[in-house]
Amino acid sequence: MVSTVGGMADLPFGFSAGDDPDRDKRKNDNPDSGPGSGGDPFGSGFPGGEFDMSQLGQIFSKLGEMFSGAGTSMAGGTSAGPVNYDLARQLASSSIGFVAPIPEQTATAISDAVRLAETWLDGVTPLPAGTTRAVAWTPTDWIDNTMDTWKRLCDPVAQQISTVWAQALPEEAKAMAGPLLAMMSQMGGMAFGSQLGQALGTLSKEVLTSTDIGLPLGPKGIAALMPEAIEALAEGLEQPRSEIVTFLAAREAAHHRLFSHVPWLPGQLLNAVEAFARGTKIDMSGIEEFARGFNPASLTDPSEMEQLLNQGIFEPKATPEQTAALERLETTLALIEGWVQTVVSDAxxxxIPGTPALSEMLRRRRATGGPAEQTFATLVGLELRPRKMREAADLWRKLTEAVxxxxxxxxxxHPDLLPSAGDLDEPAAFIDRMIGGDTSDLDNAIADLERDLRRGDAGPDEPRD
Structure with a gap:
């Protein structure tokens, strides 16, 4: 395992060392690819493992034929972009297996629980209800309704890794490497899609609600609970199932109040994850060393290709900017989770007598990195944990009592009004500012915005502040 740095996960998706149990089957199903086709698929040997540049054109042609067939059989078609989402969806659905329809009685019970929770939440927060509909999702429903958001989250890091090859190739090879890079991109897209599909298949059976990991993954205003996962959770708890469902419905509804009526919040969360992924730095020295010894003949064997991808040359390196961005993201997540815990507990x-025990159970689940957090770390290279959730809940509770x-x-x-990471450690000063009606942070933010607008309106010859 590669050690983590600054909250970074071991490796982003597509580069795990896990075995693919279907790899041999896929190779056998495609007799035109890999060494299983019999003999050298290039029709020209590489004695001693040496590579003759004069044969590059023939290699590109044969590689194109081989990977075109492999891509069609593995993905059922082509997929643009750095991740093959068609393949991801197929593998996720395959890992889920048969999905029984949700009984109407269960769907009605969830809808009633959300409606009841909304009524109780109305008494503890001025933020109005943010749900327009309450639904019960199967694991397949969860994948269908969250895939667009996963595309937004996964594309940046996959794009970075898929284009880093061009930066490492020797100058004399770049002009001739177009077809090879295109084929590497296709293989990378399938690798990413395979990893994503397996991870989402697992995650879809673990999450309890659409907002379970703190991000607005599903459609706006749709409160979704997962009966199958809730049933598995309830088996290990003492509380009645009806109380557990109502508790989770209240948490889902509280999240949607924030995401629906704090307009800047969903975009800021997703943009922060995107920025973190885009800022991932790859150790170019490892790639340059790999490129110098790279033999295109190794691409004839998909198992060797997978081994190359798993050598760790794409290990992400944390940057100071990413560390700061990670702290801001974790603080915002903690504030969201702490606020949700506060209003749900009040409501x-x-x-429901078991509310404190259920809240503590979920807090521990998040803080220790449950299945959802671990899977997210695998997919995006980011450990999505609200590390100060207890402190945030304590701040919101004291602030409620005070003001x-x-x-x-x-x-x-406004985001500038939110408590900072330092405020979570020392909440008294923040609460004192709120008691005194201090809006200096917001006033400064407005002043900065007005100054930026004036600068934007100034012509090229006009003086700027």
């Missing part, structure tokens, strides 16, 4: 505490729910939730009007 349900007197009605009430209306003033507490006015903090969500």
């Amino acid at each position: 349900l505490g007197d009605r 009430g729910a209306d003033t507490r939730d006015s903090v969500w009007q």
Whole structure:
């Protein structure tokens, strides 16, 4: 395992060392690819493993034929972009297997639980209901309804890794390498798609709601609970299932209140993850060394290709900018989770006795990196954990006691009004500012915005502030 740095996961998706149990089957199903076709698929040997540049054109032609057939059989078609999402969806659905329809009684119970939770939440927060519909999702439904968001999250890091080859090739090879790079991109897209499909198939059976990992993965306003995963969770708990469903419905509804009525929040969260992925730096020295000793003949064997990808040459390196971005993201996630815990506890505490125990169970699940967090780390290269969730919940609770729910939730009007990571460690000063009505952070943010607008309106010959 590669050690983590600054919250980075071991390796982004597409480069795990896990075995692919279907690889041999796929090779056997495609007699035109790989060494299983019999003899040298190039029709020209590479004695001693040496590579003759004069044969490059023939290699490109044969590689094109081989990977074209492999791509069609593995993905059922072509897929543009750095990740083959058609393949990901197929593998995810295959790993899920048969999905029984959700009984109407279960769907009705979930809808009723969300409706009840919304009524109780109305009494503890001025933010209005953010759900337009409550649904029960199967694992397949979850994949179908979150795939667009996964594309947005996964593309940046996959794009970075898929284009890094061109930077490492010797200058004399770049002009001739176009077809090879295109084929490497296709293979990378299939590798990424395979890893994504397997991970999402697992994750779809673990998540409890559409907002379970703190991000707005599903459609806006759709409160979704996962009956199969909730049933598995309930088997190990003492609380009645009806209380567990209502508790999770309240958490889902509370998340949607934030995501629907704090307009800057969903975009800021997803943009932060995207920026983190785009900022991933690859160790170019390892790639340059790999490129110098690279023999295109190795591409004739898909198993050797997989071995090359798993050598660790694409290990991401944390940068200071990423470390700072990670802290901001983790703080925002902690504030969201802490706020949700606070309002749900206020809404349900007197009605559902098991609320404190359920809240602590979920907090531990998030803080220790449950299946959802581990899978997200594999997919995006980012450990998505609200590391200060307990401190955030404590701050929101004390702030509620000091200034009430209306003033507490006015903090969500602008990102600059939110508590910082330092405020989570020392909440007293932040609470004192709120009691005193200090809006200097917002005033400064507005002043900065106005100054930027004036600079943008100034012509090329006009003086700027």
